[in-house]
Structure formats: C-alpha cells, structure tokens
Amino acid sequence: SGLILRPARRGDCVDIARLFLASSDGLAEYIWGPHVGGRGSFITVGTARYAREGVAFSFRNCIIAEYDGRVAGMMHSFPMDEPAEGAAPETDPVLRPYAELEDYGSLYVSGVAVYPDFRSLGIGTRLLEAADGRAQSLARPRVSLICFDDTAPRSVSIAGSVREIDRRPIHPHPTLHFEKGDALLLVRDVDVQSALRQSTGAVATAGNWHAGFH
DSSP states (O other): OOEEEEEOOGGGHHHHHHHHHHHSTTHHHHHHGGGTGGGOOHHHHHHHHHTOSSSSSSGGGEEEEEETTEEEEEEEEEEOOOOOTTOOOOOOTTTHHHHTOOOTTSEEEEEEEEOGGGTTSSHHHHHHHHHHHHHHHTTOSEEEEEEETTTHHHHOEEOSOEEEEEEEEOOOOTTSSOSSOEEEEEEEEOOGGGGGTOOOOOSEEOSEEEOSOO
16 A cells, blocks of 8 residues: 555556646647547557657656555656757757757656646655656766746745756647746756665655656
8 A cells, every 4th residue: 555656567558648648738639639540539649659669758768656556647757868960850840949958968857747636645756756766777967857937836846956957938839738938948966876875855746747749
C-alpha cells in the first residue's frame, strides 16, 4: 500500500497517453491530431506512440507512480543531445518555440502529470526527485523542462535552484489552451557525484508540468 515509483511497462501506455493529454494544455492534441484519422482517438494514437521502443517518446523513458496499487501519475524524461549534423530545423510555427528551447547535455523532463484524485499527496515532488536521480545515473549535470509562463506560478512551488535560462513566445493555435504568452526553459543543476551517496532533494511540487514534443 502507499506510494511506489517503478519503471513503466507497455501496459501503462494508455495511462501515459491520458496523462500527457490532460497535462499538455493542448500541445499533445496538436501533435497527435494528424495521426488520428481512422485510428479512433487521441488516446489510441498516444498509446501507440508510447508503446514504441528505441525512441525518445517511449514507455521505456517513463516512471510510473502507483498509489495503493493504482496508477496515479507519471514522469517522462530523456537525455537532450544536440541534433545530428545536417538535421533540418523545425519549420512548424507552433512547434518551433519548443524546438528552440533545448538545453543540450541535460536530462529533459518532457512531462510530469498526476491524476486529479491523487494530487496534494506529494506525488509530483517524488516524480521530480526521480528525475534528479535519473539525471545523476546518466551523468547529466542538469534537469531541464519547459512550462508556460501563465501556468508556472500555479503549478510549480519552487523548492530548489530552478532558474529560467531562455523563453520564446508561443504561436497561437485553436488546440492550445493559451492564445499568448511565453514558453519558459527552466533548469536545475544536479550534483552528479552525490549519486554515490544519496538522492538530492525535490526540485518542485507539481500537479502537471509539460514540455516539448509529445
């Protein structure tokens, strides 16, 4: 009973899709929308997307929070490396701001989400602690993430040395929940050496943080 964190399994992909869909402020709908077609729904597309292996957006890069045996939330992250030489720049005006907000060398937290029934239990904090731990295990000196400036004050209670290093104005679109404002790139330094000693403290408490390309 109580809270446990564990690596995601393929059977968790429906929950991963639901949590991303609920927490992305419309960005997941924008990205997944062209693939819905006859496949049924955003959840169907998202489930298939995260059931893949060998790609960044995979259940393999997710940590699941279970509370009393039920899926309560998830954290998705992957190492952010420079694109391959000659890679084409992002040309989609909606996605370009997020493509420009990349902290190479960091562990990029693409999403942290907790189901409403399980909020105010410290689960977001534990998931973000897990991001610190994963960054340490991968020898990544920073954790990075993106949030909208309108949501950061509500969804994030800063408890550590999180700092903004860049921002871009968002490009409005009917699927997005915000018509104006900026996307913020936030980072937190991680003591890689302490991985041999103990886990670092929480970066923040959160109901939903979201970022990047879902």
